[in-house]
Amino acid sequence: MTKAKMSVAELDAFLLKEFPQAFAAGNITIERADGDSCRIRERFHEGMLRPGGTVSGPTLMALADVAMYVVLLSAIGPVGLAVTTNLTINFLRKGAPGNDVLAEARLLKLGKRLAVGEVTLKSGALPDPIAHVTATYSIPNV
Amino acid sequence: MTKAKMSVAELDAFLLKEFPQAFAAGNITIERADGDSCRIRERFHEGMLRPGGTVSGPTLMALADVAMYVVLLSAIGPVGLAVTTNLTINFLRKGAPGNDVLAEARLLKLGKRLAVGEVTLKSGALPDPIAHVTATYSIPNV
């Protein structure tokens, strides 16, 4: 049983429209989303790397932002105007070259006006996180 | 089996000397610290409240800072010169009046120069966190 207000298929369709830059390339997959947490995967591609083979900061920030939006949508349904107001990222480790990047987001608070969550980013199956994010979304009056 | 380099008794003695303002009053207790995570408790006292009965922001920030220091000390041993370089707190909910405040800290990264952790703050036995913190400590060369 789940609290999710949108299925993964509904999320996919909604996000393809809302975040075409992130989703149209087909690199990002929603693996699960249950209204409290979600997991998304960005398939490895050369465009995510900096020279030296590190996953770039903007790649991680963008993926974390998408993960927060996915878990929020799964909690409140298709609300297109929610916007990130604040995001803090700590970069922790380099990932391994060639690995997908996984983002697990979890809601810490779901209020009427604000939602706060945290996102843990990992490199493939490596156990230690490569980055950690907290972010706040502002939810429009509906 | 634990990775802790200091016992709770050793941590208590060290912190009483290092953070006398926080520890001398006897309100803060270390419940456990294992080198990866710790839990500390601040006993309810009127001084932690704002008018209206909310636990004050500075109380939560100070307790989170102590919790990060406790888990770091338990991981690396008695290093007095570690300093917080960065702290981000999200205030999530009001606690219940009269409740102790609990802080659970967890290391996200323990490097040679920097340690990063997160702290979840709760009000007594209430399940939902009242605040969430990420913080970075700079570790001196030793």
Next chain:
Amino acid sequence: MTKAKMSVAELDAFLLKEFPQAFAAGNITIERADGDSCRIRERFHEGMLRPGGTVSGPTLMALADVAMYVVLLSAIGPVGLAVTTNLTINFLRKGAPGNDVLAEARLLKLGKRLAVGEVTLKSGALPDPIAHVTATYSIPNV
């Protein structure tokens, strides 16, 4: 000409009631507040120090939080229920022992629901900041 909705005397009276722990001791003075920015001073006292003579992190976080509240009140008038939702502090340098701490806050955004500001903290007349804060306040519907 100023945009301030409250004079310094009105702010003093309001804050003494709202933040008695911070203001009743008489250590904090509002030097100016004009609806866009403010400057407040915490007079040196031993209670603000950690062993070694550094100003403690919680002292700086608490003072920054008060400075943000002062500039917000001066912009919107006496709204008692505004609450900090997020605060990020970067600790930059040690101050000089014996110095007052000065906090200059500036609004970056004043929206209907959220206000965002930054605070620069200095040690007496030393030119370089000892800490920098960004914070978000949630403004209640009135």
Next chain:
Amino acid sequence: MTKAKMSVAELDAFLLKEFPQAFAAGNITIERADGDSCRIRERFHEGMLRPGGTVSGPTLMALADVAMYVVLLSAIGPVGLAVTTNLTINFLRKGAPGNDVLAEARLLKLGKRLAVGEVTLKSGALPDPIAHVTATYSIPNV
């Protein structure tokens, strides 16, 4: 007279090698960099927008990250291994469609191991910032 250890031409050449994804497209220009602060410009292009015409969060985070790196390089010279350890962004306002995005970065601290700075992001000539960033870079031992 400037404290800059690299000219704008030297910075351009270095960054084209280090951040080819950001610089090879030719959208980003360094307008000035003096060892304390810098200003960079990202020319408007459709790829920076979300549906609805807002500049996307990842665009702003990426540009702020580059601006911090530019001011740091101008202060310490060509050090390729400096990495962002922490970044906090507050999204403040929508920009105007069609506008370039400008990022002004300023060092708050330049230590041996860590540099901390803030970045103000604006939309063309509009006076109010659209986002504000603080970030920490870790500087390798050299």
